[in-house]
Each structure stands twice: as structure tokens, then as C-alpha cells.
Amino acid sequence: MIKFKNLSFSYDNKKGINQLKNINLEIKKGEFVLLCGKSGCGKTSLLRLINGLIPNYYEGEISGEVLLLNEDIKSKEIYEVSKIVSTVFQNPKSQFFNLDTTSEILFSLENHGVNKVEIEKRLDASIKAFDISKLLDKNIFELSGGEKQKIAVASAYASNTDIVLFDEPTSNLDMESIDKIREMLMELKNEGKTIIISEHRLYFLKDLIDRAIYIENGEIKKEFSKEEFSSLSEVNRIKLGLRKIEMNNLELNNKNNINKSKKLEIKKLKFNYSGLKKFKLNISDIMFNFGSIVGIIGKNGQGKSTFANSLIGLQKKGEAKVFIDKKRMKSKKRLEKSYLVMQNVGYQLFTESVEEELKLGANKELYQNRVKNVLTNLNIDSLKEAHPLSLSGGQQQRVSIGAGICSGSEILCFDEPTSGMDYFHMIETAKIIKSISNKDNIIFIISHDLEFLYNTVDTIIRIDNGQIEENYKLEKNSFDKIVKSLMN
Amino acid sequence: MLRTKISIYPITKILLILVLGTMIVIDIPIIVETSMIVLVGLLFFQDGKYLTGIKMIVIFLLFLWFEGVEIKVLGKFDGFLHSLVFMARRFLLPVMGAKYTNDSTPTGVLMSSLEKIKIPKEVIIPVAVMFRFFPTLREEYNNIKNAMKMRGISFSIKNMVKAPAACVEYILVPMLASSSKIGDELAAAAHTKGVDNPCKKIRYKESKISIWDMFIITYLIAILIMGIWSRVYDKI
Numbered sequence: 001m002i003k004f005k006n007l008s009f010s011y012d013n014k015k016g017i018n019q020l021k022n023i024n025l026e027i028k029k030g031e032f033v034l035l036c037g038k039s040g041c042g043k044t045s046l047l048r049l050i051n052g053l054i055p056n057y058y059e060g061e062i063s064g065e066v067l068l069l070n071e072d073i074k075s076k077e078i079y080e081v082s083k084i085v086s087t088v089f090q091n092p093k094s095q096f097f098n099l100d101t102t103s104e105i106l107f108s109l110e111n112h113g114v115n116k117v118e119i120e121k122r123l124d125a126s127i128k129a130f131d132i133s134k135l136l137d138k139n140i141f142e143l144s145g146g147e148k149q150k151i152a153v154a155s156a157y158a159s160n161t162d163i164v165l166f167d168e169p170t171s172n173l174d175m176e177s178i179d180k181i182r183e184m185l186m187e188l189k190n191e192g193k194t195i196i197i198s199e200h201r202l203y204f205l206k207d208l209i210d211r212a213i214y215i216e217n218g219e220i221k222k223e224f225s226k227e228e229f230s231s232l233s234e235v236n237r238i239k240l241g242l243r244k245i246e247m248n249n250l251e252l253n254n255k256n257n258i259n260k261s262k263k264l265e266i267k268k269l270k271f272n273y274s275g276l277k278k279f280k281l282n283i284s285d286i287m288f289n290f291g292s293i294v295g296i297i298g299k300n301g302q303g304k305s306t307f308a309n310s311l312i313g314l315q316k317k318g319e320a321k322v323f324i325d326k327k328r329m330k331s332k333k334r335l336e337k338s339y340l341v342m343q344n345v346g347y348q349l350f351t352e353s354v355e356e357e358l359k360l361g362a363n364k365e366l367y368q369n370r371v372k373n374v375l376t377n378l379n380i381d382s383l384k385e386a387h388p389l390s391l392s393g394g395q396q397q398r399v400s401i402g403a404g405i406c407s408g409s410e411i412l413c414f415d416e417p418t419s420g421m422d423y424f425h426m427i428e429t430a431k432i433i434k435s436i437s438n439k440d441n442i443i444f445i446i447s448h449d450l451e452f453l454y455n456t457v458d459t460i461i462r463i464d465n466g467q468i469e470e471n472y473k474l475e476k477n478s479f480d481k482i483v484k485s486l487m488n
Numbered sequence: 489m490l491r492t493k494i495s496i497y498p499i500t501k502i503l504l505i506l507v508l509g510t511m512i513v514i515d516i517p518i519i520v521e522t523s524m525i526v527l528v529g530l531l532f533f534q535d536g537k538y539l540t541g542i543k544m545i546v547i548f549l550l551f552l553w554f555e556g557v558e559i560k561v562l563g564k565f566d567g568f569l570h571s572l573v574f575m576a577r578r579f580l581l582p583v584m585g586a587k588y589t590n591d592s593t594p595t596g597v598l599m600s601s602l603e604k605i606k607i608p609k610e611v612i613i614p615v616a617v618m619f620r621f622f623p624t625l626r627e628e629y630n631n632i633k634n635a636m637k638m639r640g641i642s643f644s645i646k647n648m649v650k651a652p653a654a655c656v657e658y659i660l661v662p663m664l665a666s667s668s669k670i671g672d673e674l675a676a677a678a679h680t681k682g683v684d685n686p687c688k689k690i691r692y693k694e695s696k697i698s699i700w701d702m703f704i705i706t707y708l709i710a711i712l713i714m715g716i717w718s719r720v721y722d723k724i
Binding site: 051052053056057058077078079081082083085086087089091093094095096097098099100102103106107108109110111112113114115116119120123139141155159309312314335336338339340342344346347348349350360389403404407 | 594596617620632634636638639641658665666673674677678681683685687690692693
């Protein structure tokens with residue numbers, strides 16, 4: 001079906017760096033192949049060579065061959081390739097060309113001039129296969145991340161291509177949605193589609209794959225059969241920088257420096273959200289100790305972000321009675337004392353160098369001195385002259401964290417800090433968060449990533465339907481309880 | 489079950505936006521403005537967006553009312569306040585017209601109607617990406633505004649006067665960075681769905697010229713005549 005022969009590739013804008021080196025790979029019809037490896041190892045580029053985005057859209061130098069159904073991909077226009085290959089991307093925000101779901105599902109068929117009878121047929125088939133009738137004819141901005149990804153998979157299915165590619169499809173999803181995607185992948189596999197998926201989260205794929213290919217610095221370094229992959233030892237898995245393959249037995253590796261004498265107390269936090277999605281946040285009487293790192297879990301769209309935004313005073317509307325050390329803090333005061341590290345830290349980088357970035361907002365004399373310390377502690381000292389937007393995702397995140405610390409924040413929130421991160425970067429982020437935690441701050445982390453939470457937080461709160469449903473200390477044996485509460 | 493008919497032809501909507509846009513730069517009598525608000529309101533109703541339609545009309549009426557109110561709060565700035573509201577009112581029409589068009593037109597339908605009037609593919613794809621991009625832009629803007637607030641830089645009038653360049657820069661730098669990334673990814677995704685296939689495309693949701701289009705165009709012409717008439721006779 002797909003054949004790579006001595007393929008090497010480098011992007012035009014990064015001349016001299018071979019993104020892919022000497023790739024020799026054959027993928028047979030109906031195979032389910034996993035591409036794994038650290039961020040930036042070349043997984044995405046490999047997928048782009050199959051769906052024709054390289055060299056038609058992203059230009060670069062190719063040597064060797066990629067054969068799609070025995071034809072050299074270089075001789076094909078991208079629209080010809082798109083009749084054979086469809087792709088589900090990582091970011092639901094930027095892969096929908098239409099604003100309504102039905103048009104999006106059928107977009108590819110429409111573009112290829114498929115007749116109406118056939119279009120209807122494919123739509124019916126997708127509804128049947130994935131039970132998505134409730135999601136049809138909706139504005140995509142009304143959908144949760146999980147629902148958007150379901151539409152993306154349905155769209156690939158409706159396109160009726162033999163090959164379906166997935167580029168980190170679950171990066172932004174909660175556990176339940178990941179399970180839905182797993183079911184959809186199973187359906188595609190049962191229909192005999194050839195599936196190639198690049199992913200960091202591996203636990204939901206172990207029963208689906210036929211083969212796993214490990215890529216490092218643009219080269220295929222290892223190949224595993226399904227059995228070899230499931231029985232990979234912990235030591236080897238960590239050495240390869242891969243996420244958990246079997247999601248159980250998570251080791252607790254958090255920090256405990258709870259400061260019993262300083263407390264954050266929320267007597268009341270209310271907010272009514274009326275937009276495309278309506279819901280109420282209603283939180284009362286809960287207390288947190290300073291020095292603790294609190295994980296906020298819950299399904300998508302239940303109010304985790306709204307809770308964080310209201311708590312730190314970004315969302316001024318609604319009612320709030322929040323006390324630090326028994327002193328009432330109004331929203332403006334809370335905003336001064338807090339910082340949120342956004343999921344897309346790109347929004348938070350404004351200046352032309354890392355050092356300036358840390359100084360911005362840190363206008364009080366007191367904090368200017370911190371800049372130097374923070375640079376060293378976060379290991380970004382060597383980057384202080386660099387332009388923040390030129391840095392890698394992980395480095396940008398560190399700069400943003402640094403900016404938060406320099407502005408003297410006592411309440412630090414993180415929104416999905418490890419989405420789309422490999423094992424190595426996830427552990428780095430966990431370490432950094434633990435290192436900035438001290439007796440005078442409190443850290444909240446919104447996350448779906450249990451592996452990461454076990455490496456970072458000491459307390460868990462679960463938000464469901466705008467309320468805190470559970471609040472407990474994270475223990476090694478909390479695992480089943482967490483999974484159960486997130487799955488039904 | 490599903491709505492497969494888009495009752496107003498995209499070209500008519502584009503025409504409408506062009507007319508509304510032109511209205512910002514020329515001085516039009518209030519009767520024309522009111523008639524246009526009624527038209528756009530009707531279109532929202534026709535699309536089932538009753539609340540948006542009503543909200544828009546109420547805001548327009550408030551703006552109108554405000555113009556007649558004499559305020560004495562800011563001293564010499566009172567006049568400035570009035571002209572601010574006046575500007576806001578003038579921009580209400582094109583903004584709402586664009587919102588209506590954006591909400592009610594599937595990108596695919598827009599593309600095929602542009603194809604029908606023989607606009608080249610090289611123009612259509614970027615236009616479609618732009619069209620698709622507007623709602624995202626608002627999301628991006630809100631995120632950046634939040635990020636600025638946390639650093640103690642707010643996009644307030646006070647800061648805009650004190651340090652306009654910095655404010656604009658802080659909004660623009662992250663906005664351009666994320667926009668170019670999203671735009672790039674959107675176009676890439678569209679290419680993997682055969683958007684540039686030169687064949688004749690068939691859309692599931694169709695749009696044909698209907699009685700509504702006739703109505704809108706007649707209405708526009710009538711308003712135009714009314715506008716000229718009132719100018720010539722300077723009655724209203």
C-alpha cells in the first residue's frame with residue numbers, strides 16, 4: 001500500500017537539517033501502524049509525506065521515493081492523493097474548514113464532485129458507524145474538544161479513503177473521549193482501512209496496533225510487533241522516552257510541602273455562563289493549604305477552566321467570596337496575586353527577548369531581582385536573549401511560568417500543561433512545577449493526564465457540572481477511583 | 489431532519505455586506521439606516537437567530553436614543569462621547585451583516601457560489617480560509633486579552649491613551665503568531681480534503697436564488713432610491 005525507499009527529507013526553511021533520514025518502510029493494506037518517539041522526531045513529517053502535504057504544501061528537498069499504491073507520490077497532485085488518504089489532525093480548532101458539522105463531514109466528498117445519492121449514502125454510513133446523529137448540523141463552536149475530534153474521524157470515514165492517518169488525535173481529550181476515539185479506530189480497523197497513527201498517549205492503542213515504529217532524530221530506530229510492544233519493560237520504555245503503555249500501577253512521585261498555617265478559602269464562587277454552551281459554576285466552602293499542588297480533573301466542558309478563571313479573578317462576573325489567610329480578596333486583588341499558564345502559551349509571550357518577557361509585568365522593584373534567579377532555576381539562562389516565539393513549546397512554557405513567578409504570583413494555575421507532550425517533556429514539566437512550589441504559593445493544575453498528575457500533585461478535586469464533586473489526597477491506590485469517576 | 493437548503497444565495501449576502509460597508513463612508517439619512525437595520529434583523533429572524541436579531545435592534549434603538557440625550561458628566565468630553573456612540577452605531581450595520589453572513593453560510597456553499605461566477609481557485613481558497621477564520625479571531629483575541637490582564641497590561645482606554653503603541657504591539661504579536669499558524673493549518677487540512685480539485689463540485693447543502701434574494705435586492709434598490717430622493721429634496 002505504502003512504501004518508503006531510502007527516503008530523506010529536509011524542509012526548505014530548515015536547510016541542512018534532515019528531518020527524515022534513510023526511511024525504509026512498507027505498510028500493507030489493512031495494517032494498523034503506530035509511529036512513536038519524542039516530539040520533533042519526524043513523525044508528523046512522515047505522515048505529511050503520505051498525505052501529500054509534503055512536498056505540495058510544505059516544501060522541501062526529497063531524496064528517495066514514497067510509493068502510494070505503487071505510484072511515486074511526487075508525480076501526484078495533492079487532490080489526487082486526497083482520494084486515497086484522509087487525515088485527522090491534532091488541533092480541532094484548525095482542521096475544520098466549515099463552521100457546521102454536516103458540511104465538514106462531507107467536505108471531501110463534495111470537493112471530489114461525488115454525486116448527491118452517494119453523499120447521502122456516506123453520511124448515513126457514518127451516522128450508523130459512529131452514532132453521531134446528535135452532532136449533525138451543529139455549529140462547531142458549540143462542540144467540546146472530544147465531539148470535534150469525533151466529527152474529524154467521521155469526516156475521514158465519510159471520505160471513504162483506503163488509508164486514514166492520525167496525527168496525535170487525542171492530545172486535547174479527556175479519558176472518556178479518548179475511549180470513544182478508540183472505539184472509532186476499532187471500527188475503522190474492522191472495515192479493513194490502513195491506519196497510521198502518530199501518538200504520545202499509548203495506553204489506548206496497545207490492543208489496536210499491528211506494529212509500532214519508533215523514530216528517533218528522523219530515523220527508524222526500532223520496530224515492535226504488537227506483542228513486543230505490550231511487553232516492553234518499564235526501564236526500556238522510559239529509556240525510549242515513551243508514555244505508559246499499560247495504564248495502571250502508576251507510581252506516586254509528588255512533593256509534599258503543605259503549609260498548614262496558610263490557607264486559601266473559597267466560601268463562594270458562582271458564575272452563570274450563557275453563550276453557545278450554557279452552564280453554571282457553583283462552588284462553596286472549600287479550603288486549600290498553601291504549599292500544595294492541586295490537580296483539577298473532570299470531563300471536558302464541566303467547568304474546570306471557568307473555575308480557574310473565576311478563582312484567579314480573570315472572570316470578574318459572578319459572585320466570589322475568596323479568602324487568603326482569612327483576608328477577603330476581591331477579584332482585582334486576586335488577579336494581581338495570580339497567574340495562569342495557558343495551554344497555548346504563545347498567547348502569553350509579548351516581548352522580543354526572554355529576559356524582557358520576565359520583566360514585563362514584574363514592575364515592582366521587589367520582583368526585578370527575582371528575574372535572575374528565575375532564569376537560572378528554570379534553566380533558561382542561556383536563552384535570555386532569544387526571541388520567545390523562536391523557542392520550542394517546552395521552552396516557551398518555562399518562560400511563561402517564569403513570567404508568572406516574577407510577577408510575584410501566589411496562586412499559579414496551569415491549563416493542560418502536558419497536552420501533546422512526550423514522556424521526557426512531561427517529566428520535565430512535572431519537575432519544574434514541583435520546583436516552583438513552595439510554602440507561600442498554591443498551584444492548581446487542570447489536567448487529563450493521569451501519568452503526569454501522579455508525578456506532580458498531592459490533592460485532587462473533581463469538577464462535574466460546575467460543582468466540586470470530590471476532594472481528596474492523591475494516593476497510589478486512588479487510581480481506580482479516578483478512572484471510574486472519569487469514565488461514566 | 490437536516491437543513492440542506494441555504495435559503496439566501498451567498499452572492500446576495502456579499503452584495504449586502506458591500507452596501508453596508510459603503511454606508512460607513514457616506515453620510516446616509518437616518519431613515520435609510522433604520523430600514524437597513526430592519527432588513528438585517530429580518531435576515532437574522534429568517535435564519536432562526538431571533539435573540540441576536542432582537543439584541544441588535546435594541547442596541548440600535550439605544551444608540552439612537554442616546555444621541556438625543558443631553559449629557560453633562562465629562563464637561564468638554566461630552567461631545568466626544570456622543571461621537572463615539574455615533575461611530576459605534578455606524579459600525580453596527582456592517583459588523584452585524586458580516587456576522588449574519590458568516591453564521592449562515594457554510595464555507596463550502598460560499599466557495600461553490602464563487603466558483604459559479606467564475607472566480608479563480610487561487611482567489612477562492614484564501615477568501616474561504618479568511619471567511620472561516622473570523623470566529624476564531626475573536627477567540628484568539630479573548631485569550632490574548634486574558635493573558636495581558638494577568639501581566640497587568642489591560643486593553644483599557646486609559647492604557648490606550650498612555651501607551652497606544654505598546655498596547656497594539658502586545659495584541660498584535662501573539663495574534664499574528666497564532667493566526668498565521670492556524671491559517672496555515674486550516675489550509676493544509678483543506679488540501680488533504682481535496683479543496684483544490686478542479687472538477688465540478690457538488691454540495692450537499694445547496695443554495696439557489698430564491699424569492700428572498702429577490703426581496704433583498706429589491707429592498708436594497710428601494711432604499712437606494714429613497715436615499716437619493718431624500719438627499720435631492722433634503723426633506724428628512
